[in-house]
Amino acid sequence: MSLVSLKYILPIILIGLGLKCGAQETMVVTKNDGVYKYVNWVLKSNVETKQGKSITYYKGKIIEQGKYSNNEMVGRWRFYNLNGILDYEYDFDREELLMLSGVDRHELKRKxxxxxxxxxxxxxxxxxxxxxxxxxxxxxxVEGEVVLALKVNSSGEVYSFYLVKKLHPLIDKAVEEVAKSMPYSWRFFPATNYGSAVSGEYHIIIEFDLEVL
Structure with a gap:
């Protein structure tokens, strides 16, 4: 039994309004994979090139929004959690974390x-x-939570993982097997200490609850 409903892959592409971005024409492309809805401004001459505004939705709520220039994330991006609350804001031009939920802005200058x-x-x-x-x-x-820690180096690459909190041998093994399959394309912002990138950990809490089965 799945913890969450199966992941459906139902690609839908809708091409909408044509716009001009500088000297290049762009248009809006919407994709829905059954889990996320992606709305991107792309080049009319090459729809694989994101150029302009980008918004990602989950169940109707915005979870990511910002801009691309030639497929590169630029300017200020905002990233939201499951409840649609702003989790953090990052400036790709300045390579600076501007805001993190629950953390004082002055603290972000330190680490x-x-x-x-x-x-x-x-x-x-x-x-x-x-x-x-x-x-x-x-x-x-057996109910409870497992905490998975991804070990991330100063370049923002995951090089290992382990379970900070275990629950049951079979559940622990299942989590570890899925962790091994995580996409290599994922990128992380490394932890910093007084402006210098350092190795750190990224924790993910997975709740096992019999009532949701």
Whole structure:
């Protein structure tokens, strides 16, 4: 049994209004993969090139928004959590974390934590959408949480992982197997200490609850 409903892949592409971006014409492309809805401004001459505003939705709520220039994230981007609350804001031009929920702005000048380059909802949903509740754990009424730690180097690359908090051998193994399959394309902002990038950890909490089965 899945913790969350199966991940459907139903690509839908809608091409909308044509706009001008500088000397190049752009248009709006909307894609829906069954989990996320992506709205991107792209070049009319090459729809694979994002050029302009970009918004990602989950269940009707914005989880990521910002701008691209020639497929590169530029300017200020905002990333939201599952409840649609702003999690953090990052300026790609200045390479600076501008705001992080629950953290004083002055503290960010001293140190910043490791962050997923996107909504924190993305790695969380990847895990729960690909996890199954082991039958034996269900029969034994095992409930609780597992905390997965991704070890991220100063370049923002994941090089290892481990479980900070374990729950049950079968559940722990299931989480570790899904963690091994995480996309290599994912990028992270490394932790910083007085402006210098350092190695750090990114934690993901996965709740196992028999009532949601």
């Amino acid at each position: 910043t934590p490791c962050l997923f380059q996107g909504s924190p909802l993305v790695p969380y949903l990847y895990l729960v959408n690909n996890l199954s509740y082991p039958k034996r754990a269900i029969n034994e009424d």
